[in-house]
Amino acid sequence: MSDIRVTLAALVLAVLAAWFLRGRRARRALPAPGPRRVLFPFVGQALSKHALEAALRLARAEGATLVPVYLAQVPRHLPLDTPLPRQSDRALTLLEAVEQRAHQCGVAVDARIERGRDSRHALREMLQHEHYDRIVLSAATNGGDGFTPDQTAWLLSNAPGEIVVLRPGD
Amino acid sequence: MDAGPRRGRLKVFLGMAAGVGKTYRMLQEGQAEAEAGRDVAIGYLEPHDREETSAQARGLETVPRRRVDYQGTALEEMDLPAVLARAPELCLIDELAHTNAPRVEHAKRHQDVAAVLAAGIDVFSTVNVQHLESLNDQIAEATGTRVRETIPDDVLAGADELVLIDLTPEALIERLRAGKIYPRDRVETALRSFFRIEHLASLREVALRQVAEEVGARRVLQAPSLSRHRDRERLLTHSVPQAIGERLLALVTPRPSSQRVVRRAWRSAQRLGAELDLLWVQDHDPTAEEADQLDALRRLAVVLGAHLLVEHGDDLVAVVRRVARERATTYLLIGTPAHRNLLRRARGPSLPSRLLTALPGVDVRIVADRTRRESDELEERR
Numbered sequence: 202m203s204d205i206r207v208t209l210a211a212l213v214l215a216v217l218a219a220w221f222l223r224g225r226r227a228r229r230a231l232p233a234p235g236p237r238r239v240l241f242p243f244v245g246q247a248l249s250k251h252a253l254e255a256a257l258r259l260a261r262a263e264g265a266t267l268v269p270v271y272l273a274q275v276p277r278h279l280p281l282d283t284p285l286p287r288q289s290d291r292a293l294t295l296l297e298a299v300e301q302r303a304h305q306c307g308v309a310v311d312a313r314i315e316r317g318r319d320s321r322h323a324l325r326e327m328l329q330h331e332h333y334d335r336i337v338l339s340a341a342t343n344g345g346d347g348f349t350p351d352q353t354a355w356l357l358s359n360a361p362g363e364i365v366v367l368r369p370g371d
Numbered sequence: 372m373d374a375g376p377r378r379g380r381l382k383v384f385l386g387m388a389a390g391v392g393k394t395y396r397m398l399q400e401g402q403a404e405a406e407a408g409r410d411v412a413i414g415y416l417e418p419h420d421r422e423e424t425s426a427q428a429r430g431l432e433t434v435p436r437r438r439v440d441y442q443g444t445a446l447e448e449m450d451l452p453a454v455l456a457r458a459p460e461l462c463l464i465d466e467l468a469h470t471n472a473p474r475v476e477h478a479k480r481h482q483d484v485a486a487v488l489a490a491g492i493d494v495f496s497t498v499n500v501q502h503l504e505s506l507n508d509q510i511a512e513a514t515g516t517r518v519r520e521t522i523p524d525d526v527l528a529g530a531d532e533l534v535l536i537d538l539t540p541e542a543l544i545e546r547l548r549a550g551k552i553y554p555r556d557r558v559e560t561a562l563r564s565f566f567r568i569e570h571l572a573s574l575r576e577v578a579l580r581q582v583a584e585e586v587g588a589r590r591v592l593q594a595p596s597l598s599r600h601r602d603r604e605r606l607l608t609h610s611v612p613q614a615i616g617e618r619l620l621a622l623v624t625p626r627p628s629s630q631r632v633v634r635r636a637w638r639s640a641q642r643l644g645a646e647l648d649l650l651w652v653q654d655h656d657p658t659a660e661e662a663d664q665l666d667a668l669r670r671l672a673v674v675l676g677a678h679l680l681v682e683h684g685d686d687l688v689a690v691v692r693r694v695a696r697e698r699a700t701t702y703l704l705i706g707t708p709a710h711r712n713l714l715r716r717a718r719g720p721s722l723p724s725r726l727l728t729a730l731p732g733v734d735v736r737i738v739a740d741r742t743r744r745e746s747d748e749l750e751e752r753r
Contacts, residue, residue: 273674278511278517284674286675296630296634310627330667
């Protein structure tokens with residue numbers, strides 16, 4: 202009888218241990234969102250891989266949450282709150298790519314789409330809506346996607362906090 | 372009690388763009404009705420100097436237009452009092468979305484048509500899909516051209532018959548190049564602006580979908596007592612709705628992880644041409660962080676054209692069941708449920724099981740957390 206009790210107790214202990222280890226492994230595997238937030242706004246059709254990697258390195262080093270922000274432009278003849286299916290499609294594709302890469306790096310992600318009449322307007326909306334510790338943005342080079350010198354200068358003079366401007370590689 | 376004259380029947384010829392042949396087909400059917408012995412008159416015709424269209428109108432009586440002076444310009448409008456006085460059995464009234472000149476009976480032509488129908492006169496009319504109020508923004512974004520003259524969707528929904536005049540974009544462009552739509556000196560400009568093949572393809576898709584939805588709605592409303600618009604509204608708002616097309620409901624929480632569910636749900640909705648509702652069942656006051664996330668979800672919903680619903684309740688399944696019935700949901704999407712330990716398993720069936728039981732006839736889809744799978748794989752490799 203006592204053998205059965207011992208066997209049962211061992212079984213229960215084994216199940217509990219497996220349960221505990223599994224939970225611990227899941228907790229370790231999923232990056233917990235950090236208290237710090239790094240905003241990573243971007244515009245256009247594509248995303249600079251170098252800029253993304255740099256933003257991820259910074260976020261990872263600080264245990265921060267990366268907040269990729271797609272800046273959508275609402276044509277002037279449309280109301281500002283009109284749905285934007287084409288830009289949404291593009292934005293979601295890019296945000297998904299960012300999220301997948303971030304998870305491979307162990308960085309938590311909290312994605313956004315901000316809208317405005319132009320990129321600067323969308324940046325202003327982003328600043329109004331988001332709490333952040335740092336902004337990482339990619340400057341446009343060779344006519345590619347990214348922020349123009351005017352937009353970068355505007356952000357530097359209007360956004361409080363630290364701003365990192367990256368020059369993406371070729 | 373005198374019930375007054377029976378309401379006339381409205382038949383609308385819907386097209387994706389100018390030149391597909393709506394007016395031509397309306398006249399053709401009007402001629403057929405006249406040959407069958409009905410009293411047919413043209414209330415208003417806009418032939419746009421198209422010879423084929425003008426030829427099709429020959430032999431049909433036309434109620435003369437009236438001239439309206441506006442700021443020194445003489446405008447020509449349909450003469451509503453004359454149409455009502457003439458009282459044909461069937462009146463052909465072109466361009467349903469037209470805006471009338473000031474100081475006539477109504478601001479919009481569809482209001483004139485309503486008056487003609489109320490007098491017991493049947494009406495054939497025409498409209499392009501981009502004039503529908505609810506589609507105006509969507510089409511403006513797709514084509515870059517916004518039309519100012521719109522009609523409420525109710526006008527089309529209230530039509531007794533809807534006929535789609537379909538033409539492939541290639542065939543329409545061929546008609547345009549042949550000078551059958553605009554004078555030749557306007558053709559090149561039209562080809563460079565509105566009549567681009569990708570615009571026309573989008574418009575055609577929207578027109579086909581619109582008619583499919585209307586036909587679906589009519590199928591549901593076949594019962595005679597439900598054939599009028601007021602009854603239709605009652606059916607859609609108060610009784611158990613039947614599925615008209617697809618409608619997706621995604622369960623969200625004010626957490627970043629919900630974005631994955633929203634993304635998948637939106638993509639599915641786009642593929643199905645369906646409406647998307649996002650639902651958070653609120654069982655507690657949101658924290659400051661949750662309030663921020665809720666704001667972000669709300670902004671995302673607006674960009675995507677989805678509807679964010681926040682419903683209070685402690686029983687998630689009961690709230691979802693109620694909302695799904697009210698919104699005529701056909702698909703439910705939920706995130707990957709949290710891992711259930713032995714204790715939780717002993718308490719009862721899982722959330723997906725309970726939802727499947729509570730929502731017969733609704734597909735339930737669990738959105739996989741691919742990042743978790745990848746993380747597990749990485750963990751295994753270590």
